[in-house]
Amino acid sequence: MIQARCPICDAAVxxxxxxxxxxxxxxIDLGSWLDGAYTIPAVEPPSPEELSPEELEVLFGKAEA
Ligand SMILES: [Zn+2]
Structure with missing residues (x-):
């Protein structure tokens, strides 16, 4: 089987x-929709690489490992 990847952070699903x-x-995904980050449905959500450091900080905050 192919391991699916999280569209938000690319971790294993x-x-x-x-x-x-x-x-x-x-x-985060829901929040992004509500926040208007996604303007077109059914497209690939932005990968972390496409987000600004500020956005990443807002979305992910401190790592909770
Ligand atoms: Zn994730």
Whole structure:
């Protein structure tokens, strides 16, 4: 099987949180939609590489490893 990747942070997807790796990324995705970050549905969400450092900080905050 091909390991799916989280569209938010590119980590391995966890079945419980499909298609994301965690509830946090799911929330981030929803928040991005609500925030108008995605203007066109059904397109690839922005990868972390496409986000500014400021956006990443807002989205991810401090790493909770
Ligand atoms: Zn993720």
């Amino acid at each position: 966890v079945a419980e949180h499909k298609p994301f790796c965690s509830k946090r990324c799911k929330t």
